[in-house]
Amino acid sequence: MRPTETLSAWRLYRDVDTHPSLGLSRAALLVLLVGFGGLALAGIEVPLRAQMVVYLVGMVALNLPHGGYEHFENLRRRRPTVRWRYVGAYLLAIGAFVGLFLLAPVAGLALALVVAMAKGGLGGLHVLAATSGTGHLQTRPQRALAIAVRGGAVMLVPIVFHPTTFHSFSSLMVGLVEPGALAAYSGQFDLTRRVIAVGYALALGAHVGLGYVRGGGRSWLVDAGESVLLAAYFAVVPVLVAVGLYFPFWYSARQVARTATVEAEPVGDDEWDLVGGSSASTVALRAWGILIAGALATFAVLAVVYWLFPNPLAGTAALPGAVAFWSVFISIVALPHVLVGSLLDRDRGIWYVP
Numbered sequence: 001m002r003p004t005e006t007l008s009a010w011r012l013y014r015d016v017d018t019h020p021s022l023g024l025s026r027a028a029l030l031v032l033l034v035g036f037g038g039l040a041l042a043g044i045e046v047p048l049r050a051q052m053v054v055y056l057v058g059m060v061a062l063n064l065p066h067g068g069y070e071h072f073e074n075l076r077r078r079r080p081t082v083r084w085r086y087v088g089a090y091l092l093a094i095g096a097f098v099g100l101f102l103l104a105p106v107a108g109l110a111l112a113l114v115v116a117m118a119k120g121g122l123g124g125l126h127v128l129a130a131t132s133g134t135g136h137l138q139t140r141p142q143r144a145l146a147i148a149v150r151g152g153a154v155m156l157v158p159i160v161f162h163p164t165t166f167h168s169f170s171s172l173m174v175g176l177v178e179p180g181a182l183a184a185y186s187g188q189f190d191l192t193r194r195v196i197a198v199g200y201a202l203a204l205g206a207h208v209g210l211g212y213v214r215g216g217g218r219s220w221l222v223d224a225g226e227s228v229l230l231a232a233y234f235a236v237v238p239v240l241v242a243v244g245l246y247f248p249f250w251y252s253a254r255q256v257a258r259t260a261t262v263e264a265e266p267v268g269d270d271e272w273d274l275v276g277g278s279s280a281s282t283v284a285l286r287a288w289g290i291l292i293a294g295a296l297a298t299f300a301v302l303a304v305v306y307w308l309f310p311n312p313l314a315g316t317a318a319l320p321g322a323v324a325f326w327s328v329f330i331s332i333v334a335l336p337h338v339l340v341g342s343l344l345d346r347d348r349g350i351w352y353v354p
């Protein structure tokens with residue numbers, strides 16, 4: 001490597017791998033892990049009401065706007081035909097998921113869990129690819145395992161470590177449509193939980209071990225460290241707080257690092273730029289207009305889902321009802337986010353890495 005190449009490789013490493021959002025995400029989860037670990041050791045329980053408030057603030061105020069931004073960033077310079085096809089496929093996927101939830105709420109719950117895990121796992125792998133690299137993940141099965149481990153931490157680890165809260169909120173979510181429908185499966189919960197515990201531990205061990213054997217190095221160290229951090233975080237932090245703060249402080253923060261990393265690459269056609277304009281105030285006004293249109297569209301979907309569900313607040317108090325409703329609603333709108341915005345959009349997608 002020539003000295004100039006060494007220098008630019010170093011700059012790339014410094015700018016990419018030490019992006020402040022990556023540091024923020026790791027520090028945030030570590031602080032929460034240590035903090036809640038300390039509280040648990042001292043025998044102090046955080047009131048459920050406070051946990052529910054943290055969940056809703058994290059998921060509604062902090063997480064939702066970034067979801068909108070992901071679409072904006074993806075569609076910003078795309079041709080109108082692509083945008084309309086995208087919106088059409090999006091609405092179709094939402095309609096299909098709502099239909100499934102109304103007809104078979106337990107299957108709908110299972111899909112909600114899969115969507116949350118897919119978002120965490122797939123999104124996580126793309127951040128890794130853009131920042132630290134994935135040199136230690138050399139085969140497709142290995143990458144699939146990385147996705148399963150990062151995504152599985154979000155829902156499978158809480159099932160093992162916080163079974164009571166997990167089970168009661170799952171029942172409320174199913175209860176939006178058919179109260180009591182989960183009872184038929186409750187007898188299997190303990191066995192399922194044990195199988196998940198063993199399966200997840202094996203997957204985590206295999207992921208870390210294989211990465212070391214297939215290349216090791218810095219990217220492996222970062223990946224292994226983060227995977228273990230995620231598993232420990234979801235094991236220790238109470239599930240509502242853990243999920244509610246994971247999405248803004250880990251998922252969104254790290255997608256910011258990915259976006260910043262790939263920003264310099266050509267990403268579409270400036271001719272179609274949604275916020276193109278001759279002056280700064282035109283650009284600002286257009287951005288504002290898009291934001292408002294996105295917010296109104298989201299809340300229109302929310303109103304329709306609320307109206308279609310027979311017990312939109314699960315027939316319980318407002319706070320737990322809102323947690324259950326929001327969890328189902330956000331999973332419904334996140335299905336096309338993952339399906340259309342990532343898997344079907346082969347040209348670019350919400351987790352674009354050139």
Ligand SMILES: CC1=C(/C=C/C(C)=C/C=C/C(C)=C/C=O)C(C)(C)CCC1
Binds near residue numbers: 063323330
């Ligand atoms: C089952 C279950 C939950 C499910 C949450 C879900 C399914 C969240 C989905 C989030 C998504 C898809 C975010 C996308 O940005 C809770 C409320 C944590 C409580 C414990 C039981």
